[in-house]
Amino acid sequence: xxxxxxxxxxxxxxxxxxxxxxxxxxxxxxxxxxxxxxxxxxxxxxxxxxxxxxxxxxxxxxxxxxxxxxxxxxxxxxxxxxxxxxxxxxxxxxxxxxxxxxxxxxxxxxxxxxxxxxxxxxxxxxxxxxxxxxxxxxxxxxxxxxxxxxxxxxxxxxxxxxxxxxxxxxxxxxxxxxxxxxxxxxxxxxxxxxxxxxxxxxxxxxxxxxxxxxxxxxxxxxxxxxxxxxxxxxxxxxxxxxxxxxxxxxxxxxxxxxxxxxxxxxxxxxxxxxxxxxxxxxx
Amino acid sequence: xxxxxxxxxxxxxxxxxxxxxxxxxxxxxxxxxxxxxxxxxxxxxxxxxxxxxxxxxxxxxxxxxxxxxxxxxxxxxxxxxxxxxxxxxxxxxxxxxxxxxxxxxxxxxxxxxxxxxxxxxxxxxxxxxxxxxxxxxxxxxxxxxxxxxxxxxxxxxxxxxxxxxxxxxxxxxxxxxxxxxxxxxxxxxxxxxxxxxxxxxxxxxxxxxxxxxxxxxxxxxxxxxxxxxxxxxxxxxxxxxxxxxxxxxxxxxxxxxxxxxxxxxxxxxxxxxxxxxxxxxxxxxxxxxxxxxxxxxxxxxxxxxxxxxxxxxxxxxxxxxxxxxxxxxxxxxxxxxxxxxxxxxxxxxxxxxxxxxxxxxxxxxxxxxxxxxxxxxxxxxxxxxxxxxxxxxxxxxxxxxxxxxxxxxxxxxxxxxxxxxxxxxxxxxxxxxxxxxxxxxxxxxxxxxxxxxxxxxxxxxxxxxxxxxxxxxxxxxxxxxxxxxxxxxxxxxxxxxxxxxxxxxxxxxxxxxxxxxxxxxxxxxxxxxxxxxxxxxxxxxxxxxxxxxxxxxxxxxxxxxxxxxxxxxxxxxxxxxxxxxxxxx
Numbered sequence: 001x002x003x004x005x006x007x008x009x010x011x012x013x014x015x016x017x018x019x020x021x022x023x024x025x026x027x028x029x030x031x032x033x034x035x036x037x038x039x040x041x042x043x044x045x046x047x048x049x050x051x052x053x054x055x056x057x058x059x060x061x062x063x064x065x066x067x068x069x070x071x072x073x074x075x076x077x078x079x080x081x082x083x084x085x086x087x088x089x090x091x092x093x094x095x096x097x098x099x100x101x102x103x104x105x106x107x108x109x110x111x112x113x114x115x116x117x118x119x120x121x122x123x124x125x126x127x128x129x130x131x132x133x134x135x136x137x138x139x140x141x142x143x144x145x146x147x148x149x150x151x152x153x154x155x156x157x158x159x160x161x162x163x164x165x166x167x168x169x170x171x172x173x174x175x176x177x178x179x180x181x182x183x184x185x186x187x188x189x190x191x192x193x194x195x196x197x198x199x200x201x202x203x204x205x206x207x208x209x210x211x212x213x214x215x216x217x218x219x220x221x222x223x224x225x226x227x228x229x230x231x232x233x234x235x236x237x238x239x240x241x242x243x244x245x246x247x248x249x250x251x252x253x254x255x256x257x258x259x260x261x262x263x264x265x266x267x268x269x270x271x272x273x274x275x276x277x278x279x280x281x282x283x
Numbered sequence: 284x285x286x287x288x289x290x291x292x293x294x295x296x297x298x299x300x301x302x303x304x305x306x307x308x309x310x311x312x313x314x315x316x317x318x319x320x321x322x323x324x325x326x327x328x329x330x331x332x333x334x335x336x337x338x339x340x341x342x343x344x345x346x347x348x349x350x351x352x353x354x355x356x357x358x359x360x361x362x363x364x365x366x367x368x369x370x371x372x373x374x375x376x377x378x379x380x381x382x383x384x385x386x387x388x389x390x391x392x393x394x395x396x397x398x399x400x401x402x403x404x405x406x407x408x409x410x411x412x413x414x415x416x417x418x419x420x421x422x423x424x425x426x427x428x429x430x431x432x433x434x435x436x437x438x439x440x441x442x443x444x445x446x447x448x449x450x451x452x453x454x455x456x457x458x459x460x461x462x463x464x465x466x467x468x469x470x471x472x473x474x475x476x477x478x479x480x481x482x483x484x485x486x487x488x489x490x491x492x493x494x495x496x497x498x499x500x501x502x503x504x505x506x507x508x509x510x511x512x513x514x515x516x517x518x519x520x521x522x523x524x525x526x527x528x529x530x531x532x533x534x535x536x537x538x539x540x541x542x543x544x545x546x547x548x549x550x551x552x553x554x555x556x557x558x559x560x561x562x563x564x565x566x567x568x569x570x571x572x573x574x575x576x577x578x579x580x581x582x583x584x585x586x587x588x589x590x591x592x593x594x595x596x597x598x599x600x601x602x603x604x605x606x607x608x609x610x611x612x613x614x615x616x617x618x619x620x621x622x623x624x625x626x627x628x629x630x631x632x633x634x635x636x637x638x639x640x641x642x643x644x645x646x647x648x649x650x651x652x653x654x655x656x657x658x659x660x661x662x663x664x665x666x667x668x669x670x671x672x673x674x675x676x677x678x679x680x681x682x683x684x685x686x687x688x689x690x691x692x693x694x695x696x697x698x699x700x701x702x703x704x705x706x707x708x709x710x711x712x713x714x715x716x717x718x719x720x721x722x723x724x725x726x727x728x729x730x731x732x733x734x735x736x737x738x739x740x741x742x743x744x745x746x747x748x749x750x751x752x753x754x755x756x757x758x759x760x761x762x763x764x765x766x767x768x769x770x771x772x773x774x775x776x777x778x779x780x781x782x783x784x785x786x787x788x789x790x791x792x793x794x795x796x797x798x799x800x801x802x803x804x805x806x807x808x809x810x811x812x813x814x815x816x817x818x819x820x821x822x823x824x825x826x827x828x829x830x831x832x833x834x835x836x837x838x839x840x841x842x843x844x845x846x847x848x849x850x851x852x853x854x855x856x857x858x859x860x861x862x863x864x865x866x867x868x
Contacts, residue, residue, distance in 0.1 A: 012667075015664075019661070020680060023679070024679060024682065027682065029698060033697070042700075044704060044705060044707055044708035045705075045708060046709060093589070095590065097586045097587070097590065098591070101583055101584075102587070105580075108573050109576065113591065116594070116599070118853070119850065120602075121794070122853065123598065123842075124801055124841075124845050126826060126829055126838055127601075127602060127838075127839055129829070130605070130608065131601035132597065132601045135596065135597070135600065150597065153593065154594055154598060155597075157590050157594060158594075162790075190586075215687035215689075237689070257687065258685065258687060258690060261685045261687070264685075265681055265682070265684070265685040266678055273677075273751045273752045274752060
């Protein structure tokens with residue numbers, strides 16, 4: 001490519017800066033609402049900075065307690081962390097093993113299995129809500145963190161398996177063949193060769209599994225009964241009641257909940273581009 | 284035959300046990316689903332019967348109060364545990380102070396505990412005010428406000444084991460004037476579920492025995508290529524048809540039906556079992572080859588099993604149960620009536636299934652076009668080699684993807700707020716009139732634009748990242764070759780870039796279409812269907828049937844229609860673009 005002219009680069013950067021600012025502007029407004037006292041930040045002004053700085057909303061969100069005096073925010077944060085981390089670990093285990101088999105072995109039911117994973121993405125979640133409730137009840141997992149973890153990990157499987165399978169497909173088979181010559185077992189190949197070489201895709205799988213659990217609220221709200229066993233998103237939704245909306249607290253809680261995921265995105269930025277599409281473009 | 288003999292030694296005991304366990308898993312999941320549904324149906328039927336009883340009692344009581352004053356409340360209600368009459372606003376026909384509890388009478392309630400009368404009265408009054416509202420609006424009282432049920436089984440009091448409290452309210456209306464309401468409540472001992480735990484264990488043991496027995500059935504001979512023109516005897520064909528796996532499925536159906544017969548509960552379970560049996564007979568051969576595969580190379584399946592079992596128990600079985608539920612209303616089998624209700628347009632509703640589908644398609648197409656358009660354009664710019672700060676732009680432009688989508692939806696709802704939203708603030712700066720974007724009196728166009736903006740903001744980063752990944756893997760020499768041939772920029776994009784983006788973009792577009800088609804959060808939280816359900820998509824209609832109307836069968840029917848539409852789309856797209864072809868090679 002030729003070097004761009006000065007004007008060309010000014011136009012390119014100008015457009016990009018404009019688009020980036022337009023993309024981030026709504027988030028600035030959220031910051032303004034959160035850092036203004038009470039709901040006063042929710043006004044039609046275009047100024048992204050609060051007129052008066054205050055941490056009241058954050059304080060109110062963080063110190064929220066139940067009617068019984070339990071520290072709700074602390075418990076819900078802990079629930080969210082435990083459930084999301086456990087979902088990530090379980091999700092990676094389930095998805096990498098399955099994707100490895102789908103990528104490397106030819107077996108009866110392989111095509112049907114892959115197709116079933118794809119089709120399951122089309123099941124509307126609402127259809128499964130009542131049966132899922134009944135099944136978890138039968139398994140004794142209702143109102144238990146483990147129930148949510150298992151449900152989240154399985155719902156994250158199909159997308160993760162397709163993504164990982166695509167990535168595994170791009171790893172040359174020569175490596176494994178020479179490992180087999182050296183007497184390596186199938187599991188050693190998976191554990192010592194395939195997984196280390198697929199770290200970008202595994203990282204993306206981890207990110208998506210984490211996000212599934214961290215952001216979800218409909219199931220968390222349906223399958224859990226006690227406010228002390230809710231996850232943070234359920235709390236956020238509670239601030240946006242049907243009658244009155246507490247915009248200040250909503251904005252503050254949104255920032256607290258979104259921040260970890262945004263930071264993870266930043267950290268895994270490089271992997272995201274490679275991990276997500278490697279499989280799709282090989283053909 | 285010789286192959287069977289040769290195969291015999293490898294079928295050791297542990298292989299048999301593995302077979303038996305595998306088959307048991309299948310049988311137990313089908314049977315377990317049936318048992319779960321029976322219990323659910325039992326509870327439902329029980330609830331309906333008691334609700335009807337207290338409902339009738341409440342209506343009778345209301346009539347008695349109209350005829351003879353509150354004193355009549357004590358008369359003739361043996362069944363009722365307690366009766367309460369509360370007056371609300373309006374005429375003081377009976378000479379009673381407005382807003383007071385007239386009678387709190389425990390007629391027959393061995394388990395009655397002293398209750399806080401003031402709290403109780405306040406609760407009734409709140410409800411009374413609400414019902415008053417229904418009366419002035421001349422609307423029927425919705426069932427969930429008329430009936431209440433409390434389950435005491437789980438509280439700490441041992442005398443409450445298996446006890447539930449049911450209550451019904453009825454308005455007292457005299458000469459068209461709303462006077463107040465009566466409430467009748469009844470405590471009942473809940474019947475034990477018709478399918479007991481013992482029966483479930485017997486079922487599991489039966490299944491285990493059946494599975495073990497079936498593992499002794501000899502393997503079918505490997506398929507021989509049938510020569511054309513050679514007739515296969517019927518007996519041989521039958522033998523080939525009766526595989527252990529088909530038998531297992533038939534057994535699953537039989538076990539479920541036996542369980543049902545023992546529990547004397549038909550309906551839902553019968554249909555579930557029937558469906559499992561039919562599915563087993565049709566899917567038998569595929570399942571058979573899988574079972575054979577597991578015998579031959581168990582190590583391979585070990586990798587897939589954990590994920591597959593999770594998917595079966597928590598995705599596919601719930602799906603099958605949900606499908607069965609679409610043929611039921613209020614726990615009773617009603618055939619296709621739910622589908623009929625959706626598909627046959629009614630005269631009273633403002634929107635029909637077809638208009639909603641039309642809007643859903645418009646919504647999906649406009650969103651995906653914008654996502655792909657913006658995403659690909661940004662990716663092309665960001666992929667330029669000599670662009671400075673590109674990783675910074677990239678990081679910042681991905682942020683909308685990282686924010687949970689319900690938070691995004693609520694953020695944009697506040698931005699489009701007619702009185703304090705920044706969008707109107709922006710219009711004001713430009714010297715334009717503010718627009719009533721959302722809420723009462725807003726137009727279809729403004730609601731649609733608000734939802735579309737929200738979802739575009741939410742969705743373009745995914746397409747951008749996918750395109751960036753695909754662009755990076757396009758070999759540079761292709762462009763160099765195109766340069767040598769004197770290709771223009773446009774030609775390079777059209778002839779080199781786009782065809783090479785296709786393998787990555789088509790699956791992303793399919794996923795994008797599926798996600799957008801079912802994008803419940805944005806529509807529900809931003810527009811809520813306003814105006815007059817015109818911006819509802821099929822998923823929000825299903826949610827309305829589920830949460831507001833409390834009609835799960837209707838919601839399930841909607842969901843099935845959504846699934847069928849998406850399946851048809853996926854099938855067509857796949858045929859046209861061969862998107863998933865490479866994946867199966």
